[in-house]
Amino acid sequence: MAVGSSNDFDLVVLGAGTGGYTAAFRAAQLGLRVALVDEDKIGGTCLHRGCIPTKALLESADMLSKARHLKDYGITIDGDPAADYAQMAARRDQVVKRMWTGLKSLVTKNKVAFVEGRGRLEGAGRVRVSQPGEDGKPGGGGDRLLQAGDVIVATGSRVKSLPGLTPDGKKILTSDDILRRDAAPTGIVIVGAGAVGVEFASFFQDIGSQVTLLEYLPAIVPAEDKDISKDLERSFTRRGVKVVTNARFDPKAVSKEKDGVCVEVGPEGGKTEEIRAEVMLVATGRAANVEDIGLESTKVEIEKGLIKVNGRMRTKEPHVYAIGDVIGGLWLAHTAAHEGIVAAHTIAGDGEVHEVDYVKQPRATYCRPEIASIGLTEQQCQERGLPVKIGKVPFQAIAKAVIGGEYEGFAKVIGHAETGDTLGVHILGPHATDLISEASVAFDLEATPWEIGGATHPHPTLAEVLGEAALAVDGRSINF
Numbered sequence: 001m002a003v004g005s006s007n008d009f010d011l012v013v014l015g016a017g018t019g020g021y022t023a024a025f026r027a028a029q030l031g032l033r034v035a036l037v038d039e040d041k042i043g044g045t046c047l048h049r050g051c052i053p054t055k056a057l058l059e060s061a062d063m064l065s066k067a068r069h070l071k072d073y074g075i076t077i078d079g080d081p082a083a084d085y086a087q088m089a090a091r092r093d094q095v096v097k098r099m100w101t102g103l104k105s106l107v108t109k110n111k112v113a114f115v116e117g118r119g120r121l122e123g124a125g126r127v128r129v130s131q132p133g134e135d136g137k138p139g140g141g142g143d144r145l146l147q148a149g150d151v152i153v154a155t156g157s158r159v160k161s162l163p164g165l166t167p168d169g170k171k172i173l174t175s176d177d178i179l180r181r182d183a184a185p186t187g188i189v190i191v192g193a194g195a196v197g198v199e200f201a202s203f204f205q206d207i208g209s210q211v212t213l214l215e216y217l218p219a220i221v222p223a224e225d226k227d228i229s230k231d232l233e234r235s236f237t238r239r240g241v242k243v244v245t246n247a248r249f250d251p252k253a254v255s256k257e258k259d260g261v262c263v264e265v266g267p268e269g270g271k272t273e274e275i276r277a278e279v280m281l282v283a284t285g286r287a288a289n290v291e292d293i294g295l296e297s298t299k300v301e302i303e304k305g306l307i308k309v310n311g312r313m314r315t316k317e318p319h320v321y322a323i324g325d326v327i328g329g330l331w332l333a334h335t336a337a338h339e340g341i342v343a344a345h346t347i348a349g350d351g352e353v354h355e356v357d358y359v360k361q362p363r364a365t366y367c368r369p370e371i372a373s374i375g376l377t378e379q380q381c382q383e384r385g386l387p388v389k390i391g392k393v394p395f396q397a398i399a400k401a402v403i404g405g406e407y408e409g410f411a412k413v414i415g416h417a418e419t420g421d422t423l424g425v426h427i428l429g430p431h432a433t434d435l436i437s438e439a440s441v442a443f444d445l446e447a448t449p450w451e452i453g454g455a456t457h458p459h460p461t462l463a464e465v466l467g468e469a470a471l472a473v474d475g476r477s478i479n480f
Helices: 017-031 044-049 051-067 085-109 196-205 226-239 331-346 376-385 398-405 432-445 449-454 463-470
Strands: 007-015 032-039 113-118 118-119 124-130 143-153 158-160 187-192 208-216 242-244 256-257 258-266 273-277 280-281 287-288 320-322 362-366 370-375 388-394 409-415 424-427
Touching: 007 118, 007 331, 017 032, 017 044, 017 085, 017 158, 017 196, 017 331, 032 124, 032 143, 044 051, 044 085, 051 085, 051 196, 113 118, 118 143, 143 280, 143 331, 187 196, 187 258, 187 273, 196 208, 196 226, 196 362, 208 273, 226 370, 226 376, 226 409, 226 424, 256 362, 258 280, 280 432, 320 331, 370 376, 370 432, 376 409, 376 424, 388 463, 398 463, 424 432, 424 463, 432 449, 449 463
Parallel strands: 007 032, 007 143, 032 113, 143 320, 187 208, 187 280, 208 242
Antiparallel strands: 118 124, 124 143, 158 287, 256 258, 258 273, 362 370, 370 424, 388 409, 409 424
16 A cells, blocks of 8 residues: 555545546645545546446447548448447457556555545544455455545446336446447437437447437537537438437336337327337436435535535535535536546645636537537527627638548637627537637636637647637638
8 A cells, every 4th residue: 555554544535436536646746645445446437337438439430430431532442341349349448448557557656545445434534444355245354444634525426217217237228238238239219318318329320220319308418509409410310310309208108128129209299109229228317426425424415416515625514525426517527527636725725726617617528520618608698698799610611621521510609799708619520529628728718719719720720610710709710
């Protein structure tokens, strides 16, 4: 153990997902003695059952999509490219293993004590860890009591379903279940068109499955700007995804049959249609892991299943902090990491640490075409009565996008019509999730659209789309 066998620590982090390990590593870099507790592998849901394996599969699907158009680039191959799902799954697992191996080395590098087992608070300053035995059996290794000056709760979340619709891991699946498969379904019904739903819809459509995407609300990716939702639905429909918005069905009436599942779906009060598929994926959100971790032994407040914190991640219990999915917010791994850094600096006594501003947190969705955004949507600006001026430039105007053969989508910059402030940036298109980082820096530096557009963007690059859209806010785009 990096800090010896002592059970006394300046900080104990309960949960080793992205938020938890980030907080632990930063706190150790700031000079604190840190223990990181988890009954599972370091990396949590994001690395082992979420972000990373999903994006590895999406990368394979994207490669397949490109391969189908090699002739357009003057490249010929024998036969048509086809999906080998077993190999895709094997590569997915190799990526996860490689990242996990790297994380384990960082535990040692940062001199953090990793304590394997299920941790539970016993008041504000103690964490009892039920350790596994040599055979891996939970609790077989006895208990270890850790004393902590401060505690960060980072226990993450779990998938949840709709009332009356119980996943069985075979025909009705969660996102955890679907990542354990080594064969693609012939057809899939996806319930929920948020980030998880559209990513899996994009993936399975690209590898040849018949996809139906159901969304209860009037638009897919409903948290995004209306132009993003509209254009993504158009793109999906063009590729063959059956998109049903305002979708209503009785979860209890979903039938499991010999060949798969059957569901009756239609608009509220309207005519229904029967949809059949090999499997159904339930992508309707997650529930915070706040149970059975000893919160009742503290003054920590829970509201609507989430831990209440202030802008520096403090709970109502002195010296107990919470980050990540257990506090809700954006439910994003990189946001959890940011919250963890803020908490670590607060605990270390950094008097200048800022409060977390969720408006300045970038969002990323890895379907094809990709989605990335930061700040307010046009709808949110309207709801707040903010006067806006908008610049919007399509990727078709960007040489690098045309060269790459991927030019669906656009960049949209929303500026305040009176103050000139940047209110929102929204991108749909190739490498959108990479391009949004420039906007993230711009938000931190409070750059105006004119300043974003005035910065030199190398030519030809995809990044030019953001510069052009920023200039378009004042009607001064050069290439559109």
